[in-house]
Amino acid sequence: MVTERQHEILNLIVEIFTKTHEPVGSKALQESIASSSATIRNEMAALEKKGLLEKAHTSSGRMPSVEGFKYFVEHSLTFDSLAEEDVYQVVRRFDREFFRLDDIFQTAATILSDLTACTVAVLDVEPSQQKLTAFDIVVLSQHAALAVMTLDESKTLTRQFAIPKNFLRGDLMEVRTLVRERLLGKSVLDIHYKLRTEIPQIIQRHFVTTDNVLQLFEHIFSDLFTEDVVTAGKIRLLDFADIRAYQFFDFPQKVALEMRSNLAEDEMQSVKVADSREQSLSSLTVVTTKFLIPYRGFGLLSVIGPINVDYNRMMSLINLVNRVLMMKLTDFYRYLSSNHYEVH
Numbered sequence: 652m653v654t655e656r657q658h659e660i661l662n663l664i665v666e667i668f669t670k671t672h673e674p675v676g677s678k679a680l681q682e683s684i685a686s687s688s689a690t691i692r693n694e695m696a697a698l699e700k701k702g703l704l705e706k707a708h709t710s711s712g713r714m715p716s717v718e719g720f721k722y723f724v725e726h727s728l729t730f731d732s733l734a735e736e737d738v739y740q741v742v743r744r745f746d747r748e749f750f751r752l753d754d755i756f757q758t759a760a761t762i763l764s765d766l767t768a769c770t771v772a773v774l775d776v777e778p779s780q781q782k783l784t785a786f787d788i789v790v791l792s793q794h795a796a797l798a799v800m801t802l803d804e805s806k807t808l809t810r811q812f813a814i815p816k817n818f819l820r821g822d823l824m825e826v827r828t829l830v831r832e833r834l835l836g837k838s839v840l841d842i843h844y845k846l847r848t849e850i851p852q853i854i855q856r857h858f859v860t861t862d863n864v865l866q867l868f869e870h871i872f873s874d875l876f877t878e879d880v881v882t883a884g885k886i887r888l889l890d891f892a893d894i895r896a897y898q899f900f901d902f903p904q905k906v907a908l909e910m911r912s913n914l915a916e917d918e919m920q921s922v923k924v925a926d927s928r929e930q931s932l933s934s935l936t937v938v939t940t941k942f943l944i945p946y947r948g949f950g951l952l953s954v955i956g957p958i959n960v961d962y963n964r965m966m967s968l969i970n971l972v973n974r975v976l977m978m979k980l981t982d983f984y985r986y987l988s989s990n991h992y993e994v995h
Contacts, residue, residue: 653701657694658726660684661703664695665715665723669961674712720936720958721924728922733967737766741968745975749983752806756881759952759976764884767965769956770900773881774907775806776948779840783875786835788827790814796823798871802839803947805987810871817860825857826867839875846872878907891957895931905929910953913939922966925958936960942973945984952976 653661663683664675677691684691695713698704703719715723744762749755752775760771775781785801791811798810814823833853834842846868854864880903888897900906909929913921920940927933936956941949954969 653698653703653722654694656684656686657698660691660694661698661715661719661723662727664704664713665719665727666963668714669959672959674707674714676712679712715959717925717958720962721926724922724924724962728966729963733964733971737964737968738971740766741971741975745979749979752983753879753881755976755979755983756950757883759972760881760883763952763954763968763972764887766968767954767956767960768884768887768890769954769960769965770884770888771882772900772906772910772953772955774878774910774951776803776944776950777911778876778878779838779843780948781806781839781875783834783837783839783842786827786830788823790823800872800875802875805947805984808874810874812867812870815863815867817862819859822858826864829853829857842872843876878904880906880910882906888955892931892935896935896955899929899931910939910951913937913953914941914951922962934958936962938965938969940969940973943977943980945977945981946988947984 660680663680667675667679677688677695680691681688686694695704698719699706699713702716703722704713705716705719706713741762745758749758756773756775760773763769764771781802783800783802784804785799787799789797789799791797794814796812796814798812800808800810802808829850833849834845837845846865850868851865854861854868858864882900885897885900888900909927909932912928913923918941921938923937923939925934925936927935927937932955936958937953938956939951939953942952944950952969952973954965956965
């Protein structure tokens with residue numbers, strides 16, 4: 652059991668160490684702890700025995716262990732250490748007009764990465780929960796066309812394809828009609844199911860030659876089932892992690908899966924200190940938080956950094972960016988759903 656004085660000493664050591672990255676001695680604590688240097692040293696020794704502090708090899712001072720950081724996060728983490736300059740930086744860099752959803756995500760990721768010196772990843776609403784709200788096909792040439800899809804009335808995906816050689820005149824429009832009748836308004840999860848059950852049967856009835864038609868459907872909709880991960884500061888991983896963590900971010904689907912596994916359905920935020928399931932991140936701190944995307948659901952934001960990060964400042968920055976991000980997303984979707992003058 653950690654006593655009240657030991658708790659106070661551990662908090663001070665974490666605070667000082669995350670700012671200086673130097674081992675902390677008893678003298679550095681005397682101004683804040685109403686005890687003698689000898690008493691403080693005894694308490695530090697007790698914390699070391701509990702596994703919450705460890706000795707530095709080149710100094711008589713001590714620094715938090717991994718367990719010490721975990722204890723701090725669980726028992727002492729606060730969100731009131733945000734400097735006025737940080738607030739100004741976040742608000743100023745968000746103060747512009749956004750034309751794409753991913754641009755808002757990228758701005759949030761870049762701001763957090765710059766202010767925390769960590770790596771940041773952002774995810775949209777889980778793909779399976781999104782709905783196909785618009786679909787069209789644009790003919791580009793005699794042999795090529797472009798499928799244009801809109802998810803949740805806000806996110807547009809395009810997929811270029813070669814028009815099958817055996818297509819008759821009007822077959823492309825038949826594909827468009829079939830999609831609009833059978834798949835429009837359906838969730839991505841439903842579309843995935845229908846492509847394997849209902850659509851093959853319908854193709855048999857609607858097309859004289861069915862070769863490659865199902866493959867065309869698979870090609871057009873393949874991007875719906877993958878996640879786009881918006882990242883910033885990937886190169887920073889090389890400052891506090893080994894090459895495996897850097898290489899892990901070359902695989903967006905693995906990154907997305909790891910981010911989603913960090914939070915239970917009813918959780919809004921988690922802080923994992925050297926506790927990630929992914930081996931390449933197991934010696935790092937990973938903070939994952941949900942943020943509201945109006946009218947659609949929740950996105951995810953993860954900050955990956957060293958164990959000795961300044962937790963109070965980082966958590967305050969995450970929560971600040973989260974709030975400003977939600978405001979920008981609210982404005983973005985309010986604009987999309989409002990009436991505009993018709994442009995001729």
